[in-house]
Structures are given as C-alpha cells and as structure tokens.
Amino acid sequence: MKTLGTIALVALCATTLGACKMLEQLKKSGEVATQAASAGVQGGKAPSSEEEKDSQLADKLEGYIYCMNYETRSAFRAKQGYERYVDPAKGPTGKESSIYVQELSPQECFRRIDQAKTKQPPLPDVEAAAAGYATTLGALQQLTKQAHDYYDQKDFKDDKFAKGMAMHKPLMGAFDAFEKADKPFEDQVSTLNDALSQRRLARLKNDPTQALPYDIAKSVDDAKKLVHFAEVDSMEQVNLAGLTAAITVYEQSLGALSSYADGHHAEAEKVSMLSSFQSAAADFLKASKELMRRKRDNKDFKGESLPPEMIDGHPANVLAKFNDMINRSNALTYR
DSSP: OOOOOHHHHHHHHHHOOOOSHHHHHHHHOOOOOTTHHHHHHHOOOOHHHHHHHHHHHHHHHHHHHHHIIIIIIHHHHHHHHHHHHSSSTTOOOOOOOOOOOOOOOOOOHHHHHHHHHHHOOOOOOHHHHHOOOOOOOEEEHHHHHHHHHHHTTTTTHTTTTHHHHHHHHHEEEEEHHHHHHHHHHHHHHHHHHHHHHHHHHHHHTOGGGGHHHHHHHHHHHHHHHHHGGGOSSSGOOOOHHHHHHHHHHHHHHHHHHHHHHOOHHHHHHTEETHHHHHHHHHHHHHHHHHHHHHHHHOOOOOOOOSSSSTTTTTTHHHHHHHHHHHHHHOOOOOO
C-alpha cells in the first residue's frame, strides 16, 4: 500500500499478474485498530493512559480505514474494469460491442471522513489528506456515473461513441487525480494504524491474561509481513527465500493459535467468529504456499483463463485470501 502503479502497470494487471502496485491498493490496511479497545479491559484491568490514547486514535482512524478498505478498492476496480475494454492511452475506438464502467457510491465514506474530523486527537495532516481524497473521489464518482449511464443505456449506438470518446480523457484524468490524492492519505493512515497495532501487540504479549488475543493479533501481524512478498509486478520479482521464511513464521503463529484455542474451549467460545477467522487464515496460508511452489517450480500462467485472483499460486489470489482473512479479523468481537 506504499505506492500507486502507473497507468501502464494498471493495464498490465488486468491481463497478466494482477498483483502489481495497483492491486496493492486492494490490500486491507490490516487489523482495524478499534480492536484495541475491545480487548483492552479484559481480565478486570483498567486501561492505561497509552491504551486510552490509542483507543481514541483508533476511533478516529476507523472512518479513514473504512474508506481505504471499500472506496479505494471500488475506485481501483472501476479503473481496472474500464481498462479491460479500453486502451487507457487511446480510449474507445468505436468498434467495441460494449463497455462497462462501475459506478461508485462513496457517501458513507464522505460521512465518516466528516465525522472523523470532529474526533480527537487533532491530525491536521491526515485531515487535509482526507479532504483531498474526498474531493477527488467525489469528482471521480460524477464521471463514473456519467460513463456508467452512457454505456449501460447503450447510448453509444446513437452517437457512434462520440460521447464515450469525449469522456475518456476526463475520466482517466479523474482516476489519475484520485490516485495522487489517495497515496498520501493511505500512507499516513497506514503508518498510524501500523504503529497502533504494534503497541497493542506489545501490550498483549506482556499480559499473561491476554494469551488468546495475543495469538490472534500475532497471526494477523505475521500475515501482514507475509503478504508483502506477493506485492510484485511479475513472478520474477518474487523473493523465494523471503517468502518461504515468512510462510514458516506465519504457519507457526497459526499453530500456536490453534493449540491455545483447542486447549481453552471456554475462552475461545467467547471470541465470536473465531473459527471463521481461523479458516480464512488457513486459506491464506495455503494460497501463500501455492505462490511459493509456483516460484520454486518456475511455473507461469500461460493458458490460464480465470481471473488472476481465482488462480492458485497467483499473487492476486494470495492478496484476495489475505483480504478475506482481514475481513474476518475485523469481525472478531470479544465477549
């Protein structure tokens, strides 16, 4: 999630590996930090000053993370989808039988950004970045709606694609403007959220009453480190040694979580959706191993007709499984 791909890389993603820099934007920011508050007072302990501050920060970041997890994903999918039909440099040729442009619905994201601005602590740089993000997302929404309606109603049959050709440059410009505004927004929020997660992980590790929350948090943290090895533009860029080592660490974390949960049923039952999370975590491990095997055996994807995220061993498939695991992680609640 550190950088944005160029238009060329986005076009490449739609037809080849699909796990290049554009798809890094589809990766979840990681564990939603509001869990820091949900587990912070277990065992009858009063929250520390640091925990209170982190809980406050987590509440502020939650709305931003929502936008990153949903609206950024939708915007990049809309761009990728449009470029499946249209050359980004040339635009519609007039020979297409159909073109599809996904509509965006960012109203909830806008509401959360406005709400976050009223919350403590003040984060002027993040709030400014969020405002720029919202402005460009709003402009993109308008243009994607116009394009969606035009192609959905098949109005190109009436004007020989004249409006579609005229819309292309502004639409691509809006995608580019959104990418430029998205990067500083996501970089700042991700940095704050990662630090928040690390502080929570350290507190859990040092508290013997928090063994299960720690095992869960540790597995998520190791998954976030592992998924970085799938953030590549080509299979040649996969670091086999690093990927293999990260898989080993992550598998050990899942083993520790499984062993503890199996030996403490009553405690595990108090974490809703834990089994669902463990299942998704195992699927992510399996997908990561398939990527490792593809790289080790030098197997490419020629002849594959499925979307990249559905191909075993594809970096995009690893990313999709990671996203699902993080979704399940975010749904965990401690009773």
